[in-house]
Amino acid sequence: MIIIEKIKINDVPILHIVAKESYDQSLPFIQFIHGFTSAKEHNLHFAYNLAEKGFRIVLPDALYHGEREANLSGMQLNMQFWDIVLQTIEDIEHVKHYFEAKGLIQEDKIGLVGTSMGGIVTLGALSRYPWINTAVCLMGMPYYEKFANYTIQEVKKRGYELPLSEEEIDRLLKRLGELDLSKQPEKLENRPLLFWHGKKDETVPYMYSRQFYETILPLYEETPEKLSYITEEHTGHKVSRKAMLRTIEWFEEFLQNQASL
Template sequence: MGFNKLIDSLEIAEINISDIPCIEISPPEFKGNIIFYHGWSSRKENQVFRGKILASHGYRVILPDAPYHGQRNKLDFNSGNGEDLLANYFFETLIRSILESKKLIDYIGRDKPIITAGHSMGGFIAAGVFTDNQEISRMININGSSAWLKTRDLWLDEIDFNQPIKDKLVIDNVSYSLKDYDPYYNLDKINDRPILLLHGDADSSVSIEAQKEYYQAAKETYEDEERISLVSYENLNHYIIDKMLAEIINWL
């Protein structure tokens, strides 16, 4: 079947998984499932093209709206208070996404492999969901971070925040420690599962340096180091390029 026919054969539906608005992209037959998370201030619709590419290679793709994004109590990202929004909601969005991830897994089912993937903030989420759920078989992190607190510290050095980004959050009257969910501090939960990290080495939004630290620490936990890869792209800022998509397809 030609590529255009493959694209035309995809079934695309807007669905709600519990209270999570999602787009589901399904080929006629699929060998696995990919939950693909979007970035900060973005929404699920912005990932449909990438979802189609992945689905055309034999994967059912679920694109959820992250908490506070898209259809879910959208924040005013054009208010000029970007630093305050980041300080107040970024890490809460990560924790909330992890807490609700089992709803997505229950919907998908466990009879075929599940992969988490994401770009930018979506990469942070994909790493957190992967670490917290042993049902997830693989993880793809594009221009994100698997070392949350290290990235936070880099941001604090670069950005003049009006308020601190705390180590502990209170969500729905429950206290959560970022360290408890930060993939870097939970390397014992990887259990040799495959990881692909893709990052521009000139990324001015999410520095590759924290991801390098995660990669070096995580690699030491593997019996087979080839199961974890960090691919850097020279002079690339905070973008997804065709070479990254090709790398993902080949890796899968």
């Protein structure tokens, strides 16, 4: 029997999904980060299938999403995109510490997966947290500084007033640069990483994740099985069942079945 527990960690609402018989056991642990304008509940099908395979799954609400909504307009939410990404990366560590303190995590079996904005978060978190053992990026990309600059210029070009001073923009870009995995791919440290991206995606274009994948291929020359990129020719910005099943297989292979990576 799979149970769903609703709790709060440092004011972050989360859903905790695990098999009832394994509730108090130390298990392989996965956090699943949702996409922009989505919420934790939208990925319960993923969590259920992972929990059936013996994983402990946590689904948090990102800042200004789900139970953390702040009645922001679409433009206001867009303006907060990178703050949401940065705060989510902070939240990931707090959530991990909570379950770690309770002895519910196998320390060498910690995974992270995210869709769209969650995939972007996943790649940034890999640049910061060496304790993430295995990751899956669904429809994400790592080019933090480049895309933040692009977004800022587009907003200015369209005549909108940025809610940040030039000094604040510089500070934001500096923080983003520190988490930009495209600038420091060596921080992957040969950890298993799976990408999935539909070729018809117009929200987060496929070419960006593909480009990054190709640049890091040489880093996995001796362990090619730990890096994979899958796509679907006619799929847009929506994670397919094929992607879900491959994600589960990836975590089974590299997080559950290996003692140490």
